[in-house]
Amino acid sequence: MDAPAINTPEYSVSELAHALKRTVEDSYGHVRVRGEISGFKRAASGHVYLSLKDDAAVIDGVMWKGVAGALPFRPEDGLEVIATGKLTTYPGRSKYQIVIERMEPAGVGALLAQLEARKAKLAAEGLFDADRKRALPYIPRVIGVITSPTGAVIRDILHRLADRFPRPVLVWPVLVQGDAAAGQVAAAIAGFNALPRGGPIPRPDLLIVARGGGSIEDLWAFNEEVTVRAVANSRIPIITAVGHETDTTLVDFASDHRAPTPTAAAERAVPVLAELRLTLTGLGLRADRAALRLLDLRRERLNAVAARQPSLRNLLGLRQQRFDDLAERLPRGLRATAQHWATRLTRAQLRPALLRQRRDSAAADLTRATTQLQTAARSVTTRDAQTLTASAARLRPHLLTAQHARAQARLEAASRLLDSLSPLGVLARGYAVVTDKAGKLVTAAEQARQHDALVLTFADGKLDVTTGVPLQGRLL
Numbered sequence: 001m002d003a004p005a006i007n008t009p010e011y012s013v014s015e016l017a018h019a020l021k022r023t024v025e026d027s028y029g030h031v032r033v034r035g036e037i038s039g040f041k042r043a044a045s046g047h048v049y050l051s052l053k054d055d056a057a058v059i060d061g062v063m064w065k066g067v068a069g070a071l072p073f074r075p076e077d078g079l080e081v082i083a084t085g086k087l088t089t090y091p092g093r094s095k096y097q098i099v100i101e102r103m104e105p106a107g108v109g110a111l112l113a114q115l116e117a118r119k120a121k122l123a124a125e126g127l128f129d130a131d132r133k134r135a136l137p138y139i140p141r142v143i144g145v146i147t148s149p150t151g152a153v154i155r156d157i158l159h160r161l162a163d164r165f166p167r168p169v170l171v172w173p174v175l176v177q178g179d180a181a182a183g184q185v186a187a188a189i190a191g192f193n194a195l196p197r198g199g200p201i202p203r204p205d206l207l208i209v210a211r212g213g214g215s216i217e218d219l220w221a222f223n224e225e226v227t228v229r230a231v232a233n234s235r236i237p238i239i240t241a242v243g244h245e246t247d248t249t250l251v252d253f254a255s256d257h258r259a260p261t262p263t264a265a266a267e268r269a270v271p272v273l274a275e276l277r278l279t280l281t282g283l284g285l286r287a288d289r290a291a292l293r294l295l296d297l298r299r300e301r302l303n304a305v306a307a308r309q310p311s312l313r314n315l316l317g318l319r320q321q322r323f324d325d326l327a328e329r330l331p332r333g334l335r336a337t338a339q340h341w342a343t344r345l346t347r348a349q350l351r352p353a354l355l356r357q358r359r360d361s362a363a364a365d366l367t368r369a370t371t372q373l374q375t376a377a378r379s380v381t382t383r384d385a386q387t388l389t390a391s392a393a394r395l396r397p398h399l400l401t402a403q404h405a406r407a408q409a410r411l412e413a414a415s416r417l418l419d420s421l422s423p424l425g426v427l428a429r430g431y432a433v434v435t436d437k438a439g440k441l442v443t444a445a446e447q448a449r450q451h452d453a454l455v456l457t458f459a460d461g462k463l464d465v466t467t468g469v470p471l472q473g474r475l476l
Contacts, residue, residue: 017091144204149173160266181221186230241265
């Protein structure tokens with residue numbers, strides 16, 4: 001029996017996939033889908049892949065590079081958004097997806113919640129602490145401005161700086177809105193900090209990060225973590241002026257000073273040159289007046305002190321009188337001093353009787369010393385003889401004879417030494433002692449020529465001689 005005929009058309013896999021693709025795209029040309037971002041991923045090509053989910057379903061999404069770069073905020077997992085795009089399929093995986101052409105947060109409340117969570121995280125790291133903030137330079141040499149090169153912000157800043165205090169300005173152009181804005185602002189801050197001092201491009205002393213007003217989405221680049229960390233880590237003081245006065249971004253908490261507007265940032269960056277000149281002129285006038293007052297005061301004090309000082313005549317009169325008195329007393333003092341020393345010289349001259357007395361005294365002293373020496377020698381001889389006799393009684397005859405001979409030899413040697421040392425012995429050999437009239441020993445012919453009279457002492461007496469009368473024909 002033949003099989004029944006089948007009239008169902010037959011499709012290849014590709015034909016069916018493309019038919020489904022056309023059906024989906026025709027039925028759902030453009031849709032708006034609300035959901036929570038999940039699995040957010042940015043490919044190396046710049047395209048973004050993600051999923052949108054709610055509590056019951058999930059749909060894949062893709063966002064091409066051009067659309068992703070124009071987003072006013074940074075998408076991330078957990079953020080509820082509204083995505084507008086075209087629904088299509090991906091035949092390579094048999095899945096459908098939405099090609100997102102526009103994306104916006106589902107509400108301000110979601111962004112604010114994300115902002116508060118990020119603020120709490122960065123504050124816990126200490127990036128907003130007051131002790132991290134640095135003082136702004138009073139008059140910066142160079143000011144760096146990070147903002148869009150077009151628009152009213154840069155013109156307002158430059159105009160205000162020119163009005164108040166013209167300073168060199170370096171502008172680093174950046175995007176101030178969109179997904180790439182945060183990275184460019186952070187790179188500009190790091191670039192200014194990396195400039196070397198003394199290089200061809202001067203390193204700014206102060207940075208201004210500014211942009212005009214806008215919605216929270218427009219200002220979202222200045223709430224990004226990369227921007228906030230760049231501001232907090234800058235070694236150059238930073239003034240932030242983002243949005244209007246009521247707008248507050250996270251970079252305002254991390255900066256060293258927050259200005260309500262870009263114009264206010266320029267006003268805070270420099271003082272008013274005219275006011276500064278006026279202040280300096282006033283201070284100069286005050287300093288001149290103070291110097292004049294001080295000079296007048298010192299002059300008055302000098303005059304008062306000079307009036308109380310005695311005159312030159314009074315100061316020198318007493319000294320002049322004392323000088324005259326000393327000049328009159330000086331000749332008398334010189335004469336009195338000369339007379340005093342003349343008297344002492346006269347008294348100090350030696351008389352002949354005094355010289356003879358001193359000579360006789362010295363001779364007597366010499367005789368006594370000789371007598372004492374002889375007595376001591378006899379005493380020693382007697383004591384040695386007694387000791388020798390006592391020892392002889394205890395010794396044998398031959399030992400006694402030998403010891404007696406040795407003692408006798410020592411005695412004779414001592415006697416000879418005594419005779420050789422005795423002054424009388426020297427005189428007995430024909431010598432004489434020559435002294436002057438004062439009894440001072442004369443030992444050289446040159447000394448003898450200096451005296452008109454000398455005394456010669458012999459063994460048997462003394463003889464006075466005069467040097468003017470030759471002795472034996474000549475004094476040797």
